[in-house]
Amino acid sequence: MVSYFTIDATGENTNFQKEISNMMHGFGDNPNPNAATVVLVEDIVLQQLRSMIQEALNYSMLKGTNVISNHEIIYLMRKNPVKLKRLQNYQIKMDHIDNTRNPTAANPSTTSILTGIVLEEEKESKKKRTHIDVIKDLDEMDEVSLVKFDAIDYLRKVRAAKITESMSFEKYEAYHKARCSSFRSGYGLSKGFVKLESWINPTKELKITQLALEVLCFLAYETVAEIVDAVFLIRQDSKKKSGDPFSKFEGGYFCNPQSLNNAVYIKSGYEGVPAITVAEVREVLRRYFTPTTGINGLFHRNMSNDLPVRFIAI
Amino acid sequence: MSLPVENNEQNENLTNNHNNVVSTAHQQVNSECMISTPQAMSHVSGEVMLTPTHRTFTPQAHSANPHSSMTAITPMASAVSQAKSSIKLQNCISTVSLGCELKLLDIYCRTRYSEYTPSRFNGVVMKILEPRTTALVFRSGKIVCTGAKNEHDAYVAARKFARIIQKLGYPVKFLNFKVQNFIGTADLRFPLRLEALQQAHGQFTSYEPELFAGLVYRMIRPRVVLLIFVNGKLVITGGKTRNEIYEAVDIIHPILRSFKKN
Numbered sequence: 001m002v003s004y005f006t007i008d009a010t011g012e013n014t015n016f017q018k019e020i021s022n023m024m025h026g027f028g029d030n031p032n033p034n035a036a037t038v039v040l041v042e043d044i045v046l047q048q049l050r051s052m053i054q055e056a057l058n059y060s061m062l063k064g065t066n067v068i069s070n071h072e073i074i075y076l077m078r079k080n081p082v083k084l085k086r087l088q089n090y091q092i093k094m095d096h097i098d099n100t101r102n103p104t105a106a107n108p109s110t111t112s113i114l115t116g117i118v119l120e121e122e123k124e125s126k127k128k129r130t131h132i133d134v135i136k137d138l139d140e141m142d143e144v145s146l147v148k149f150d151a152i153d154y155l156r157k158v159r160a161a162k163i164t165e166s167m168s169f170e171k172y173e174a175y176h177k178a179r180c181s182s183f184r185s186g187y188g189l190s191k192g193f194v195k196l197e198s199w200i201n202p203t204k205e206l207k208i209t210q211l212a213l214e215v216l217c218f219l220a221y222e223t224v225a226e227i228v229d230a231v232f233l234i235r236q237d238s239k240k241k242s243g244d245p246f247s248k249f250e251g252g253y254f255c256n257p258q259s260l261n262n263a264v265y266i267k268s269g270y271e272g273v274p275a276i277t278v279a280e281v282r283e284v285l286r287r288y289f290t291p292t293t294g295i296n297g298l299f300h301r302n303m304s305n306d307l308p309v310r311f312i313a314i
Numbered sequence: 315m316s317l318p319v320e321n322n323e324q325n326e327n328l329t330n331n332h333n334n335v336v337s338t339a340h341q342q343v344n345s346e347c348m349i350s351t352p353q354a355m356s357h358v359s360g361e362v363m364l365t366p367t368h369r370t371f372t373p374q375a376h377s378a379n380p381h382s383s384m385t386a387i388t389p390m391a392s393a394v395s396q397a398k399s400s401i402k403l404q405n406c407i408s409t410v411s412l413g414c415e416l417k418l419l420d421i422y423c424r425t426r427y428s429e430y431t432p433s434r435f436n437g438v439v440m441k442i443l444e445p446r447t448t449a450l451v452f453r454s455g456k457i458v459c460t461g462a463k464n465e466h467d468a469y470v471a472a473r474k475f476a477r478i479i480q481k482l483g484y485p486v487k488f489l490n491f492k493v494q495n496f497i498g499t500a501d502l503r504f505p506l507r508l509e510a511l512q513q514a515h516g517q518f519t520s521y522e523p524e525l526f527a528g529l530v531y532r533m534i535r536p537r538v539v540l541l542i543f544v545n546g547k548l549v550i551t552g553g554k555t556r557n558e559i560y561e562a563v564d565i566i567h568p569i570l571r572s573f574k575k576n
Contacts, residue, residue, distance in 0.1 A: 026523070090525075097526045100539050100551060161509040169505050169575050176508075176544050179523035221524060 014199045017042055019181045020224060026179035027228040028159050030275035031171070037276050044285070045223045048311055049200045049216055052076060057206060070211035073219070074134045077314045081143040083222070084135050086150055090218055091131045130211060156225065183217045193217060222313035230284040231276050288312055394567045397502050398560055401550075405461060405497040408468040412455040412476060413487035421451060424482055440475060447471040451479070458494075465493050465556065496553040500563050502546035505575040511542070515569070531566070538562045542570065 020042050024033040056072035063072075077083050135144055160179070164172055185195035193213035200216065201208060208216075418438050422430035427441040438451040445467040450458040457475055462468035472491055480486040508529045512521040521529040528549075531540040536558035541549040548566070553559040 090522075093520050093522055093525060093530075096520065096530065100530060100541065101526075157509070157512060161513045164507055164509045164575075172505070172507065172575055173544065176523065176527075180527050182524040 014195055014202070015042060016045070016183060016195075016199065019183065020045070022178040022181035023221070023224045024228055024276065025175065026160070026181070027156070027225055028163055028232065029228060031174065031178075032275065034275040034277060036278050037281055040278055040281050041224060041227055044227065044281070044312070045220050046199065048223050048313065049220055052216065052219065052311060052314075053200060053206065053208070056212070067207040067209060068212050069209045070131055070215045071134050071137075073212050073215040074131065075138060076311070077219075078138050080314055081139070081147050082150060082152070083314060084139060084144045085147040086153060086222075087215065087218060088132050088135055088144060089150070091129050095129060129214070131215065152229065156229070183220045196220070219311075219313040223311075226312050227281060227284055228276065230287070231280045234280055234283050234287070393502075393571065394564060397500055397567050398563055400501040400503075401498050401559060401563060402500070403464055403496060403498045403556070403559070405495075406463065406465055406468045406493055407458065407460045407495040407497075408462070408465075408472055408491060408493045410457050410459070410472045410476065410491040411487075411489040412457065412479060412484070413489050414455050414485050416451065416453055416455050416479065416484060418451065418453055421479065421482060425478060440478070442471060442474055442478075445471050449475045451475070468493055493554065495551065496556060496559055497549065497551045498553070498559045500548045500550065502548065502567070502570060504546050504571075506542065506544055506546055506570055507573050507575040508542065508544060511570070511573045514573070533562055533565065536561050540566060542566075544575075546570075 017038050021033045021035075021038045024038065024041070025031050052073065053068060055076055056068045057066075059072045059075055060066065060068050074084070074087070077087070139145075164175060167175060183193075183196050185192050193210065196213055196217055197204075197208065418430060418432075418436075421440075422428050422438050425438075425440060429439040430437075435450075436452070440449045440451055441447070442449075445462055447459055447461040447467070449460075449471070452458075457472065459468055459472045459475060462471050469491060473488065476486050476488050508521050508523075511529060511531075512519050515531070518533065519529055519531050528541040528543045531542055533540060536553060538550055538552040538558055540562060541551070543549075548563070550559045550562050553562065
C-alpha cells in the first residue's frame with residue numbers, strides 16, 4: 001500500500017493494524033474493515049503521534065529538559081477544552097477502575113480508611129496519574145469545567161448502542177472484543193505501553209514518561225475515532241444532490257429515516273455498512289487540512305483557530 | 315455386611331424344607347412385589363406371551379400408573395434466586411488495630427512467610443495458611459487482612475496475626491475489628507448488552523471497553539460497585555456486609571434482565 005505518509009521506515013517491525021481494524025469495527029465500520037484503509041489509518045495515526053512528539057519535544061526543550069512528560073502533551077491540547085474534558089474523564093475512569101480492581105484499596109471508603117491507616121508519606125505512590133492537575137494548571141479560564149456535555153462522545157455511545165441492537169449474540173461477542181482493543185499492549189489492567197513506545201519511538205532516542213505515553217495512547221485512539229466519525233459525516237454529504245432543496249433532509253444512504261430524529265447517522269441494520277474505503281479517508285484528511293471548508297459540524301471548529309490545525313485528535 | 319448374609323443362610327435352612335419357591339427372605343419380598351402388581355401377573359404368568367411369535371404384544375396397563383397422576387412439582391427456582399444462589403464470596407477485607415507501635419523490621423526478621431520492602435511498600439506483608447490469608451501490618455499497629463472467604467475466616471485470621479505479633483513480645487490488643495469490604499461474584503447465566511445498559515443508566519454506569527472490558531455500575535443503595543460483563547457474570551465489591559451483596563443482586567437482576575442479549 002502506497003500512501004501519502006510513507007515518511008518513515010523505522011517502525012516497520014511493530015504495527016497496530018490488527019488493533020486499528022478492531023477499533024474501526026468498534027466505531028461502526030464493517031466487521032471486516034478494508035485492509036488498505038487500515039494501513040492508511042495506521043500511517044496517519046503514526047505520523048500524527050510523531051509530529052505531536054516533535055512539538056512536545058520543542059516545548060520540553062524550552063523548559064530545559066529532554067524528557068517528554070504528560071505536561072507537554074497536554075499543553076498541545078490546550079486549545080480544545082472538549083478534548084481536555086474528555087481526557088479528564090478518561091483519568092477519572094481509569095483511576096476508578098484501578099481502585100475497583102485493586103482489592104486492598106478497593107472502593108473509595110476503603111481507600112480513605114487505608115489513607116488513615118497508612119501514614120501520610122506512603123500514600124504518594126509513583127504511578128498516580130496527574131493529568132487532571134496538569135489540565136487545571138493549563139486551563140486558566142476554567143473552560144474545561146464549563147464543558148458539561150460531551151456531545152461527540154455521547155453520539156459515539158449512541159451509535160454503538162444502535163449498532164448492537166439487532167446483532168446476534170455471536171456477532172455481539174465479536175463486536176465487544178473489537179471494542180476492547182486499544183493502543184496498550186497486553187490485556188487487563190497491567191496494560192503497558194511497551195508496544196506503543198516501540199512504535200512511535202523505535203530507537204529510544206527520546207525519553208517519554210509513562211504518563212505521557214498514556215496521553216498519547218488516548219490521543220491515538222481519539223485519532224482513529226475522529227477519522228471514522230468524519231467518514232460517516234462524509235458519507236452523509238456524498239448522498240446530497242446539488243440543486244435539490246430537500247436532499248439535506250434525506251440523510252446519508254446508511255441512515256435510517258427514524259434514527260434521523262435522534263441525529264444518529266447509522267442504520268441499525270449494521271450489516272449493510274460498507275467498509276470504509278481509502279478514498280473516504282483521504283477525503284476526510286483533505287477536509288481536515290483545508291482550512292476554509294464550510295461551516296458545518298465537525299469541520300467548523302477548525303476554522304476558528306488562526307493556525308492550521310495539524311492534529312486530528314486535538 | 316456380614317450380618318445379612320448370615321440371616322439369609324439361616325432363612326434358607328429354615329425354609330428349605332417347605333418349598334423352593336419361597337427360599338430366602340430377600341426373594342420372598344421380591345415375589346410378593348410381583349404378585350401384587352396385576353399387569354406383571356398378566357404377562358409373566360402366561361407362557362404364550364413370551365414366545366417369539368407374539369412379540370407384537372404390548373403390555374396394557376390395566377390401571378393407570380399411580381405415578382402418572384402425580385404432577386411433578388419440582389421447587390421452581392426463580393431467576394433471581396438462582397442468581398442469588400450463584401453468589402460466591404471471594405474476598406473479605408478486614409481491618410483491626412493492635413493498639414501499639416510496631417517495629418516492622420523486627421517483625422519481618424522474626425516471622426516466617428513475611429515480606430518487607432520499605433522502598434516499595436511501607437508495611438510488612440504476612441501470610442498464614444489456615445485460613446489462607448495475607449495481612450498488611452503497618453507501623454501504627456493497624457492490620458489489613460485480605461483473602462479470607464467469609465467474615466468468620468477474616469476474624470480468625472486477624473486473631474491469628476495478632477497472636478503472632480503478640481508472641482514477638484508486643485503489648486497487643488485487639489481493637490476495632492471491622493470487615494471493610496466484601497467481594498463477591500455472581501453469574502446471571504444470560505448474556506447482556508452493555509451498550510444499552512449504559513444508554514439507559516448513564517448516571518450510574520461507566521463503560522469504556524477500551525479501558526476495561528466490563529461495565530462499572532455504581533449502585534447508590536446499597537452502596538456497592540458492580541462490575542458487569544457481557545457473558546452475564548458480575549463482580550460485586552464494596553459491600554460492608556454480606557447482606558448488601560445479596561441486596562445488590564436482588565436489585566440489579568430485574569434491571570439486567572431487560573438488557574438481555576438474545
